[in-house]
Amino acid sequence: MTPSQTLQGASPPTTLPSAAAGPVPSHHHRQFEVMGAQHRAEGTRFMVWAPNARSVAVVGAFNGWKAQPLQRLQDGSGRWGATIAGPAPGDCYKYRIQGADGQTVDKADPYALRCEHPPGTASVVWDLQYEWNDHAWMAARGKRQSQASAMSIYEVHLGSWQRADDGKFLNYREIGRRLAAHCQALGFTHVELMPITEHPFYGSWGYQTTGYYAPTARYGAPQDLMAMVDALHQSGIGVILDWVASHFPSDAFALARFDGTELYEHADPRLGFHPQWNSLIFNYGRYEVRDFLISNAVFWLEKYHFDAIRVDAVASMLYLDFAREPGQWLPNPEGGNRNHEAVAFLQDLNRSVYGQFPDVHVMAEESTAWPGVTRPVHDAGLGFGMKWNMGWMNDTLRYVARPHFFRKWHGDDIRFSAVYAFDENFILPLSHDEVVYGKGSLLERQPGDEWQCFAGLRALYGYMWTHPGKKLLFMGGEFAEPREWHHERTLDWPLWQLPAHAGVARWIADLNAAYRRVPALHATDFEHGSFGWAPLQPGDPTVLAFLRRGSDGATVVSITNMTPAVHHAMRIGLPHAGPWHEILNSDAAVYGGSGVGNLGVLQAAAEPLAGQPASATLTLPPLATLVLCDRPIDSFPPILPGAPSNALQP
Structure with missing residues (x-):
């Protein structure tokens, strides 16, 4: 399925599914209390x-x-x-x-609370006593991560983010202290941890789970992980767990053929074996298996205070023929390819989680046109709170990899996401999957010379942070990591000393500060009427200009130039006359740009343009994003504690 096909026919956005999910099903979704x-x-x-x-x-x-x-x-x-x-x-x-x-x-x-350090495979008797100090965060969590709130997510692989000077893994506690300081400095609202459940093969990044109820011992004890979450919460940062319920490895010591039969998996490999990952597929038709998994989600949210779970590879669960050739799969009773048992499981999962934790989120990594992923279960949806926008990611990265000269013939690629931007409650992901297996880093994707590569990356981030949808960026992207990610080495932290890389980090910090402070950039992420294209004269397919309307009545205009050509005396249609403040400009010298801009403010006159009652003339810098607002930045209330105090300069 092509990126342009992935999201057509999806369902309208909804409010929080927890508000309309119905009662918690009468299943045993707290098995960890007895098992x-x-x-x-x-x-x-x-x-x-x-x-x-x-x-x-x-x-x-x-x-x-x-x-x-x-x-x-x-x-x-x-x-x-x-x-x-x-x-x-x-x-x-x-x-x-x-x-x-x-x-x-x-x-x-299967229910072990702790596992032996790999390569050991034994379970460990443990208790989970811990004195939490995140009461303020937990009390305000529902408001701070509502669907109308800003969510800027920093995705992290703990073993390769940072390590000790001798190359050994850091403890969860130390990682927590460092992550809290880093995310505060850059203004991220959440951290998403790639799977930290125990896994025997480090190179699986945690996606081949064997200890579903145990955090990996590579980074410490269960209480160390709790202390890490606690520290992040006390710093005003939410924590999301990447959760794998789509498949499990066939290691003999774990779930496979647990009692001498295919207990957790299907006996028929056309249902029970995943050819893409060489792993086994859960039998969602067994209520004991459903209870095992749903209890697991509840366990992490309750015992470890996680604020959301991101469900991995949902498409592989929904489709019986996922990654299979003809003859390698069995159709459902109607002869189709939909896995009815997996659908029921996901609906059950979301009803149970939102019923017990109405202030958390369940997020779907789902890459197809399945309708109603974020629609409530009682309205025939799957009941997720948010969904990764894989169509936006694929189209955008394909577009920005094109040489600048050829982009003018592919404007529809970069604009197509506006067609379906409000069909689901979307997160815009630039995740780990986009910087591995020969794809190169985000910086490497950019065409042109070194200056153009950095400028293009800043422009991409500006477009992303102003586009409807919550944000997710994989570690290293915040300072333009030049190398493709590998789990066996840490990020190239010394690059922060170089002006070009430090400029990208400053740009991310200022984007996050504006995103969190200005309601037009986050409060209406899932409201269709809040977005509109802004007309330009002369028109140019490589210039993107759109309006975002906030719940407070303020309006923001985002303008991105996707080529190195400076546009002088370009007119833009605006909703009203008066001053429009240039609150962000990725071409500013402080970010490593050329310094082209509009001296901080534009004066719009009552001169209509293409349906807009007013217009202004601007200078558009090369490979840059400008963000205009009809109010000065210091007129907005300050952001919640935990964000940098000096990131955004009025």
Whole structure:
């Protein structure tokens, strides 16, 4: 499916799904309260689901790795359990399962709260006692991350963002301190963590999860992760968890053939095997599997205070033929390619999460034309709060990679997103997926000489930050990382000493400050009537000009020049006469630009242009974004605590 096809036919935007999602389903979406290793004063209660097993025992450090049997519960649930004296927090253990096939295998606990440091694969008895200090954040969270609020998300891979001087991983606590300072300095409102659930293969970036309830031990203990989230919250920064419910690896110690049968996955590989990722697919038709996953989402939101989950690879869940050739998949009962069981699971997930946590978000990475991803479940939608705009990302990056001279023939590519910008509640993502596997960095995508590459990147960010939709930028993009990302090395932090890179970072900080301060840039991100194209004379397909109308009555105009040519005496149609303040200019010298601009203000006269009652004449810098506002920047209320105080200069 081409990027231009991805979002056609999507559904109208909605309000917060939590407000209309209906009651929480009467399923057991808190399995973590009874399953796994529950450490108590009288002993540790072990509970595991293995309905087809012949026998189940616990082996661990506390019993010399000798089997202590569990008893099958007589309630028909297929669970095995027992309370065992002796296990203490920190003790490793596994379940020794004789499966229905007669084979005996040692399995990690699917509900383990902590896992052994890789390459070890044992589960660890643990408790999650922690004294939180983020009460102010949690009390105000609903307001601070409502759909009418600014959301500027910094995506991070913890193992390659920063490391210690000796190359070792930092602890969650230290990462939290550094991330909080970094995001405050640049004005990001949220951090999105690439998957931090335990995974045996570091090179999977966390997307091959084996410990669904355990944060990876590479960066510390569970309480260290809590302290990291706590520190970010105390700095006014929300935290989003990248969550993988679409597939899991086939490692013998984990979920695969857990009780000697295909328990969590499908038996038929046409339903249960993912050829693209060489992994297994959850059987969403089993209520125990749905409960395992939905309980997992609830667990992270409750126990670790995450503010949102981003559901990975939703399209792979929705379509039975995703990444498959004919003959490699089974149609649904109607003969189609929609996975009805996955749809029901996602609807159940969103009802449950929003029912229990009305102030969080569930975000979908969904790349197709599936209708109503962010429509409430009771209105036949999937019930997500937001969706990644993959169509915008693909069209935009394809456009900016073109040589400047050829861009005039491809104006529809860069403008097409306005056709569907309000069909869903969109996030504009420039994520990790766009700077790996030979794609190059965002800076490398830009054509031209070195100055033009930096200017083009600043123009791209200006266009992105003023376009309708919340924002997401992968780490390194904020200072124009020149190399493609690799998980085995950290970002090139010394580049901050160079003026061109420091200029991009300053531009990001000022974009974030204006974005958060001016309601026209965020409060109406999902309201169709808030956007309109601004007419230009002379017209030029490489110049983008549009208006954003705020909930407070103020209007912002964004103008982006996608070529190195300076436009003198260009007229732009405006909603009214009077002063229009140039609140941002990516070509300013402080960002590394050439210094072309309009001396801070334009005077619009009552001279109509193409349907607008007024117009003004401006100078448009090369490869640059100008942002005009009909009010001075200091007339807007200050932004919430946690953002830089000096990022935006009036």
